[in-house]
Amino acid sequence: MSRELIDLYSDTQSQPTSQMREFMARASVGDEQQRLDPTVNELCEKTAALLGKEAAVFLPSGAMCNHVAIKTHTNPGEEIILDKTAHVRHFETNSYAVVSGVGLNTLSGDRGVYSGDQLKEAVRANDNHMGISSLMVVEQTTNLGAGKIWSLEQISEVTSTARDYGLKCHMDGARLMNAVVASGVDAKLYSRYFDSVWIDFSKGLGAPVGAALAGSREFIEKAWRYKHMLGGAMRQAGIIAAGALYALEHHIDRLAIDHENATMLANLISDIPGLDIWPVETNMVYFDPTALGTTADAFGKKLLKNGLKCSTIGRQEVRMVTYLDISKQMIIKASEIIRQTVEETLSE
Numbered sequence: 095m096s097r098e099l100i101d102l103y104s105d106t107q108s109q110p111t112s113q114m115r116e117f118m119a120r121a122s123v124g125d126e127q128q129r130l131d132p133t134v135n136e137l138c139e140k141t142a143a144l145l146g147k148e149a150a151v152f153l154p155s156g157a158m159c160n161h162v163a164i165k166t167h168t169n170p171g172e173e174i175i176l177d178k179t180a181h182v183r184h185f186e187t188n189s190y191a192v193v194s195g196v197g198l199n200t201l202s203g204d205r206g207v208y209s210g211d212q213l214k215e216a217v218r219a220n221d222n223h224m225g226i227s228s229l230m231v232v233e234q235t236t237n238l239g240a241g242k243i244w245s246l247e248q249i250s251e252v253t254s255t256a257r258d259y260g261l262k263c264h265m266d267g268a269r270l271m272n273a274v275v276a277s278g279v280d281a282k283l284y285s286r287y288f289d290s291v292w293i294d295f296s297k298g299l300g301a302p303v304g305a306a307l308a309g310s311r312e313f314i315e316k317a318w319r320y321k322h323m324l325g326g327a328m329r330q331a332g333i334i335a336a337g338a339l340y341a342l343e344h345h346i347d348r349l350a351i352d353h354e355n356a357t358m359l360a361n362l363i364s365d366i367p368g369l370d371i372w373p374v375e376t377n378m379v380y381f382d383p384t385a386l387g388t389t390a391d392a393f394g395k396k397l398l399k400n401g402l403k404c405s406t407i408g409r410q411e412v413r414m415v416t417y418l419d420i421s422k423q424m425i426i427k428a429s430e431i432i433r434q435t436v437e438e439t440l441s442e
């Protein structure tokens with residue numbers, strides 16, 4: 095009998111729904127490089143309005159939004175201040191160094207959230223021996239911090255310190271809409287503290303491709319040059335932008351279901367001895383199984399054999415992420431697989 099694999103590897107695994115595919119198939123398209131694709135233009139206008147910015151540019155991926163934003167804000171030899179867990183640092187092939195020629199100055203925040211005082215300590219003195227601090231990055235929600243939400247107060251504090259030192263402020267908002275739905279805080283309120291902010295359509299929002307970077311009209315004009323430089327200027331991109339437009343219309347409010355499911359999973363496994371479960375704030379469940387005498391990697395491999403796919407972070411953390419293809423029944427089944435895998439591990 096074939097057994098369905100439950101895939102909690104990432105919210106990037108979401109499949110476009112049949113309604114989304116139909117909407118994409120009907121999209122009006124044009125030459126995006128010449129800014130003549132009506133669907134891309136509509137998506138950019140809607141994203142800019144959602145984030146309270148003057149303009150936005152559509153890019154093929156979230157990583158490219160970070161590359162373009164960093165390149166637009168900085169000059170070679172400068173430095174970015176960000177948390178040590180940031181996606182920009184770990185999972186973007188050090189493009190900040192290659193594309194922008196900048197270095198990183200990392201902070202040890204609380205699950206990815208750092209303070210104004212930490213930022214202040216890190217800003218470089220005006221000294222010819224050192225790099226120039228020119229940009230700070232906030233990741234909302236924090237991926238390696240288990241989907242933790244930066245509060246408005248924390249954002250206000252760090253960005254006001256950044257302004258005191260003349261730093262530009264950029265938000266990696268890959269999962270900003272998860273923060274918006276979980277906290278009830280409007281996206282514009284989170285975004286207003288930043289010179290640039292982007293959201294990803296291909297994560298919890300469930301579109302197959304794309305992200306949009308927003309900021310002032312002047313910033314976006316400059317960003318367009320680097321979109322071309324990196325090969326991110328497209329042709330009839332409306333076909334994919336339509337998936338993103340559909341997601342903005344239909345898939346924001348339902349993120350609450352993903353958050354409920356993540357909390358449900360954490361609750362269902364909370365009594366299993368040997369699992370150190372991190373607090374759940376949005377759509378991620380992190381736990382450390384090493385008290386069972388195993389590593390995250392070995393435990394993840396056993397889960398996979400038992401029918402549950404997850405990702406592992408370093409030696410210690412197992413990560414599970416909920417999204418629109420994951421039902422409550424799957425969550426119950428996932429919790430049973432975790433329990434069974436713990437029992438197997440203990441009996442070895």
Ligand SMILES: Cc1ncc(COP(=O)(O)O)c(C=O)c1O
Binds near residue numbers: 182237294
């Ligand atoms: C916080 C964060 N930033 C950036 C990215 C990159 O997004 P993309 O996969 O669309 O390039 C990711 C992807 O997982 C992410 O989690």
